[in-house]
Amino acid sequence: MRILVLNSGSSSIKFKLFSMQDSKVLASGLIEQIGEEQGRASLKGGAGVKLEREGKIADHGDGLSLMLAMLSEAALINRLDELDGIGHRVVHGGEAFHEPTVIDADVMAAIEKLSPLAPLHNPANLAGIRVVVEKDPELPQVAVFDTAFHQSIPKYAYLYALPYQLYEQEHVRRYGFHGTSHHYVAKAAAAYLEKSSESLNMITLHLGNGASACAIRAGESVDTSMGLTPLEGLIMGTRSGDIDPAILFYLAREKGISIDGLDALLNKQSGLKGICGSNDMREITDRAQEGDERSLLALEMVSHRLKKYIGAYTAVLGRVDVIVFTGGIGENAASLREESCAGLEEGLGIEIDPEKNRMRKSGVFTISTESSRVKVLVVPTDEELEIALQTVMAISAAHR
Numbered sequence: 001m002r003i004l005v006l007n008s009g010s011s012s013i014k015f016k017l018f019s020m021q022d023s024k025v026l027a028s029g030l031i032e033q034i035g036e037e038q039g040r041a042s043l044k045g046g047a048g049v050k051l052e053r054e055g056k057i058a059d060h061g062d063g064l065s066l067m068l069a070m071l072s073e074a075a076l077i078n079r080l081d082e083l084d085g086i087g088h089r090v091v092h093g094g095e096a097f098h099e100p101t102v103i104d105a106d107v108m109a110a111i112e113k114l115s116p117l118a119p120l121h122n123p124a125n126l127a128g129i130r131v132v133v134e135k136d137p138e139l140p141q142v143a144v145f146d147t148a149f150h151q152s153i154p155k156y157a158y159l160y161a162l163p164y165q166l167y168e169q170e171h172v173r174r175y176g177f178h179g180t181s182h183h184y185v186a187k188a189a190a191a192y193l194e195k196s197s198e199s200l201n202m203i204t205l206h207l208g209n210g211a212s213a214c215a216i217r218a219g220e221s222v223d224t225s226m227g228l229t230p231l232e233g234l235i236m237g238t239r240s241g242d243i244d245p246a247i248l249f250y251l252a253r254e255k256g257i258s259i260d261g262l263d264a265l266l267n268k269q270s271g272l273k274g275i276c277g278s279n280d281m282r283e284i285t286d287r288a289q290e291g292d293e294r295s296l297l298a299l300e301m302v303s304h305r306l307k308k309y310i311g312a313y314t315a316v317l318g319r320v321d322v323i324v325f326t327g328g329i330g331e332n333a334a335s336l337r338e339e340s341c342a343g344l345e346e347g348l349g350i351e352i353d354p355e356k357n358r359m360r361k362s363g364v365f366t367i368s369t370e371s372s373r374v375k376v377l378v379v380p381t382d383e384e385l386e387i388a389l390q391t392v393m394a395i396s397a398a399h400r
């Protein structure tokens with residue numbers, strides 16, 4: 001069974017082709033700078049196959065044609081109908097979608113209707129879906145939503161204390177994101193510990209360029225740090241995470257910064273970049289080791305914020321069995337993992353073993369001590385594989 005996973009952005013399409021019998025990646029690639037003067041495309045396949053293309057890529061349709069031509073050149077597939085299905089990452093599923101959903105005209109209309117909640121992402125995701133419908137209307141396509149896993153969060157946790165009509169009429173509430181990743185690492189952690197997901201309470205920390213924390217009770221998300229948009233919560237590469245919202249009124253009044261200016265300030269110029277000038281954790285860690293004060297400060301701020309969420313979600317869950325670190329930073333930045341759990345030994349029973357934490361291993365590994373009440377794990381995330389798995393599930397459920 002062959003499943004293609006597509007993650008379409010406004011000017012790019014990431015793709016991964018899986019053989020589902022053994023969950024093996026047959027090829028992965030990226031189509032970039034769609035619509036610009038000079039587009040680029042690359043594909044990596046097994047046995048050292050590497051293809052690269054340059055030239056104008058007019059739109060998503062062109063991009064997908066180019067991807068197919070490259071997959072054919074790599075002797076993987078020649079036509080879309082050789083696939084068993086396509087799984088699309090769709091960022092915002094609002095309250096309409098709780099699970100992976102086979103795409104039809106109604107689902108496409110619903111994704112479009114949700115676009116005001118994710119104006120950069122949903123229209124791009126939809127463009128990818130539409131192009132496939134045009135090329136091969138019979139091919140099963142599944143939408144896997146970043147928000148879906150968090151639909152189990154109870155109302156008292158997802159509502160903001162704003163006038164209730166804003167929820168009813170404008171759909172203002174916490175939705176949460178990175179759901180596919182939180183779900184995947186929670187299942188992988190349970191499998192590694194040889195326990196059922198239902199028997200475990202977990203805090204999962206997805207730390208990449210975007211970062212979010214999730215409280216998971218018996219396999220279900222019960223709270224998460226991102227909100228209506230992916231801006232809330234942890235300190236991220238270029239996003240501020242939690243701030244006092246009144247800072248915005250203050251800056252607008254005192255400095256005359258426009259709404260768009262404030263949007264760019266909080267989403268693109270803040271976070272690690274705003275504090276120390278870089279959003280690359282490797283660079284920041286290196287600079288901190290050389291004694292750069294702002295880099296040290298940025299790291300302290302990030303681990304302080306993480307610690308606050310670990311504490312808050314411990315209280316939400318009542319009992320925590322497992323903490324999972326994942327994402328480019330969570331999987332690699334050992335000192336940040338140690339700092340964010342430092343001081344939680346006695347109160348919360350979270351004890352990191354410095355040696356285990358600093359050992360680089362592939363796959364899932366434990367970084368807590370034998371005596372730690374809470375198991376702390378590093379679990380590499382694989383959102384594309386999770387999308388492929390959910391795509392297979394949704395297609396077979398639809399055939400039942």
Ligand code: ADP
Binds near residue numbers: 333
């Ligand atoms: P995205 O959210 O874009 O998928 P990733 O999950 O790839 O991002 O995470 C990107 C972050 O991971 C960057 O800050 C990068 O510096 C950091 N990172 C990647 N490798 C390492 C490493 N070996 N050590 C520390 N940080 C790393």
